[in-house]
Amino acid sequence: TGLVTLDPGFANTAACRSEITYIDGEAGILRYRGYPIERLAEASTFVEVCHLLIHGELPTEQERDALSERLREHADIPDALRDLLNAFPRGAHPMTVLSSAVNTLAAFHADDCDPGDPAQVELATVLLLAKLPTIAAHIHRTSTGQAPVPPDDSLGYVENFLRMAFGPPSGGAGVDPLLSKAMDLLFVLHADHELNCSTATVRVVGSSQASLFASVSAGINALSGPLHGGANQAVLEMLEEIRRVDGDVDSFIKKVKDPDSRTRLMGFGHRVYKNFDPRSKEIKRLAQQILARQGSDELFDLALQLEEKALSDSYFVDRRLYPNVDFYTGLIYRAMGFPTDMFTVLFAIGRLPGWIAHWRELLADPDARIARPRQLYTGPNERDLPAGG
Ligand code: CMC
Numbered sequence: 175t176g177l178v179t180l181d182p183g184f185a186n187t188a189a190c191r192s193e194i195t196y197i198d199g200e201a202g203i204l205r206y207r208g209y210p211i212e213r214l215a216e217a218s219t220f221v222e223v224c225h226l227l228i229h230g231e232l233p234t235e236q237e238r239d240a241l242s243e244r245l246r247e248h249a250d251i252p253d254a255l256r257d258l259l260n261a262f263p264r265g266a267h268p269m270t271v272l273s274s275a276v277n278t279l280a281a282f283h284a285d286d287c288d289p290g291d292p293a294q295v296e297l298a299t300v301l302l303l304a305k306l307p308t309i310a311a312h313i314h315r316t317s318t319g320q321a322p323v324p325p326d327d328s329l330g331y332v333e334n335f336l337r338m339a340f341g342p343p344s345g346g347a348g349v350d351p352l353l354s355k356a357m358d359l360l361f362v363l364h365a366d367h368e369l370n371c372s373t374a375t376v377r378v379v380g381s382s383q384a385s386l387f388a389s390v391s392a393g394i395n396a397l398s399g400p401l402h403g404g405a406n407q408a409v410l411e412m413l414e415e416i417r418r419v420d421g422d423v424d425s426f427i428k429k430v431k432d433p434d435s436r437t438r439l440m441g442f443g444h445r446v447y448k449n450f451d452p453r454s455k456e457i458k459r460l461a462q463q464i465l466a467r468q469g470s471d472e473l474f475d476l477a478l479q480l481e482e483k484a485l486s487d488s489y490f491v492d493r494r495l496y497p498n499v500d501f502y503t504g505l506i507y508r509a510m511g512f513p514t515d516m517f518t519v520l521f522a523i524g525r526l527p528g529w530i531a532h533w534r535e536l537l538a539d540p541d542a543r544i545a546r547p548r549q550l551y552t553g554p555n556e557r558d559l560p561a562g563g
Contacts, residue, residue, distance in 0.1 A: 199446035224527040248304035249325035287385035311338030312536035364524030410504035441501030
């Protein structure tokens with residue numbers, strides 16, 4: 175087989191050079207464009223991080239205001255797209271509707287699909303960032319039987335999203351600042367993670383010179399699986415299942431350790447982190463803060479017990495399995511009022527600038543080639559058709 179090496183899951187293959195995100199999985203370090211995630215979490219908003227990831231630098235005040243303005247300008251979606259979203263069967267998973275809607279943006283913006291035209295790429299970037307929260311909120315409202323709420327161009331990016339999702343707060347109050355700050359922080363923490371499954375997908379699709387809309391739509395589908403972004407939904411379902419069987423955390427851990435049960439502790443383990451995922455530390459703190467407001471939370475208590483038991487159990491210790499970004503996020507989203515099947519959609523909004531930054535980096539990379547891995551063939555040698563066939 176010559177120089178071809180077998181590398182399932184591309185665990186040992188670097189497919190590109192990248193200047194966007196640095197991860198040291200042994201030390202639990204994550205940086206966007208050189209800035210530690212903890213610092214960005216403290217000091218930067220999601221819109222600023224979008225600029226950082228996509229353009230390489232944090233925006234000046236002027237650049238930030240200009241980007242926010244353009245996002246407001248393009249936030250609304252055409253009525254025909256709303257009709258299309260409404261045509262999905264009730265009960266369709268929001269990730270299915272989201273990826274379809276993003277793919278459909280290529281039809282509504284057919285003149286902004288050419289990867290070779292920098293002005294079109296720039297506009298497609300803004301259109302996606304501006305419209306994804308509107309589409310997501312529309313999906314949430316209609317799938318829960320509520321009338322959609324149009325964007326309000328007097329609000330910031332995240333406030334506007336929360337208002338579209340939950341409706342204008344009663345009594346003329348603004349969007350709860352703690353929730354809006356928490357949502358912004360969660361988006362920042364999800365914004366990029368180098369060549370994870372969905373970002374690798376965006377690059378693979380983009381390498382054929384498919385449009386940004388087509389590539390991001392593919393990324394959303396990759397994100398939907400339970401081993402990737404779908405894990406945030408799976409964690410909550412796991413906690414609910416444990417609660418249903420009397421909160422027996424020990425039996426659940428025993429089941430996970432039984433190789434025949436094929437049960438995983440969802441929200442644990444990572445291909446790259448063999449130490450604490452720095453995002454999960456921030457998210458646990460945030461969960462404590464948000465959930466403290468509503469008094470005790472049974473599912474949060476179960477999650478804390480699971481984490482404590484797993485971190486002192488040799489099965490998890492030996493395999494270096496730690497809580498990942500998805501372990502506590504669902505509890506926060508649930509406390510905010512999102513239904514379980516919307517959790518991965520929230521991950522997608524956060525990850526969007528990362529997908530766009532990688533797609534654009536690929537476009538500018540002189541070494542980029544169409545993604546086309548090889549295989550080791552293990553099927554039959556040449557054979558004759560059965561007699562009489
Ligand atoms: N629970 C129980 N055992 C696990 C888990 C887990 N969550 N994760 C890994 N293992 C075991 C696995 O069974 C294997 O054991 P053995 O060597 O005895 O066969 C060993 O640890 C190595 O696992 P792997 O599947 O080879 O690791 P991977 O790098 O291919 O997979 C992963 C990484 C994230 C898919 C995996 O850890 C997993 O399935 N975790 C649960 C799902 C999850 O939380 N996904 C979110 C990932 S982080 C953010 C995101 O991408 O959304």
